[in-house]
Amino acid sequence: MNKRSVTILGAGLVGSVLAVLLRKRGYEVTIYERRPDMRKEIIGAGRSINLAMSNRGWKALELAGLREDIEAIAIPMPGRFLHQEDGSSAFQSYGKNGEAIYSVSRGELNKKLMDLAENNGVTIHFNQRCTKVDTATNTIYLQEDNETTEIKCDLLFGADGAFSSLRTAMAFNDRTNFSQFYIEAGYKELNIPAGPNGEWLIEKNALHIWPRHNYMMIALPNIDGSFTCTLFFPFEGEPSFESIKTEEEVRTFFNKQFPDAIPLMPTLVEDFMNNPVSSLITTKIFPWRNADKSCLIGDAAHAIVPFYGQGMNAGFEDCSVLEELMEAHGEDWETILSSFEQKRKPNADAVADLALNNFIEMRDKVADPVFLERKKIEKE
Ligand code: FAD
DSSP states (O other): OOOOEEEEEOOSHHHHHHHHHHHHTTOEEEEEOSSOOTTTSOOOOOSOSEEEEOHHHHHHHHHHTOHHHHHTTOEEEOEEEEEOTTSOEEEEESOTTOOOEEEEEHHHHHHHHHHHHHHTTOEEEOSOEEEEEETTTTEEEEEETTEEEEEEOSEEEEOOOTTOHHHHHHTTSTTOEEEEEEEEEEEEEEEEOOOTTSOOSSOSSSEEEEEOSSOEEEEEEOTTSOEEEEEEEESSSSSSTTTOOSHHHHHHHHHHHOTTTGGGOTTHHHHHHHSOOEEEEEEEEEOOEETTTEEEOGGGTOOOOGGGSOHHHHHHHHHHHHHHHHHHHTTOHHHHHHHHHHHHHHHHHHHHHHHHHHHHHHHTGGGOHHHHHHHHHHHO
16 A cells, blocks of 8 residues: 655654654655744744753654654753742652653754754755645645745645644634633743852752742752753732733842742843743643544644643653554554544543643642642652
């Protein structure tokens, strides 16, 4: 039987891993990516500069053949380091046997995945934004500058993230359920630079959290000695992105709420004033596919809030499951795609709910004396 030719929208984390796995099975794979080539042009990393990778993610990287390369640039975080309001701090292990999640640079990971995809024979076209998909004819419309190209696809994957063009099109199909939900908080990235000798100024091997009840700041280590901090903060109310506007208000607020972090953040005011505020969305859709012609994967199928550190990991697990199904069902794409959505949808829904709940645990319960006491007992 002839191998189908595969088109993927998006050369992000999931699209690139998927492309490698398909190419290894002998499919002809072409990716269309909205952004310029991040290996040639300096562009923002997009959402979050670093990410926590867990076992689900490592498994897909191993299948793709990239585990060792990424392990070399990953920092283990065997627990969370809490910075309390009263100035005290505490370390909570994630597991009893040193289990860890790993801080990885999103940009480096994505660049290595694109290299691997191209080295395996995948073609990536950059600056090609998909503006529309006709699911009935499996046609994508790609825009570069003012020119639109129309391509009829054989097998199409939408790996184009939380605002996927394929998902937008599918949402209009008959008997398709779709929902999206924004939480009341957004986020802004801030920075703790490396020390004078390139050293980490707070514990390197930990995910740092400053829980403050209805908001929090977290920090993940980078290999250059710096930390990327993320402030998860309400859009409105008191305090909020709306209520803290001037440089003086930023200084006063951080001095009061994050006194131990302030001396480590020399560019705080500049970062706060200049860095964008981004929103946080959960999306759900079903079905994920149109017959054996097109299918959603990664954030395009299930965008979740980041509080469980599992969005990319879940997308990578989609790839591992698809790999198992390709192994089991050969060229029978009707069975592969229907089994894929049946297997993955309940897991995607579960992790979406866990992630929403974990915002409350991270910002609120980890700071609760009862919770701390329970953790202490568990450790003993
Ligand atoms: P994306 O990474 O969004 O990639 C989509 C790609 O498609 C991009 O390259 C984009 O340019 C391209 N594209 C988009 N639209 C189009 C179009 N119309 N045409 C062509 N191309 C298009 N996950 C974790 O596992 N661990 C974490 O610690 C973690 N932390 C996070 C922190 C924050 C603040 C946020 C917001 C998310 C976090 N996530 C984390 C989630 C993670 O970022 C996503 O789950 C992951 O990026 C999904 O990968 P993806 O390839 O499906 O989508």
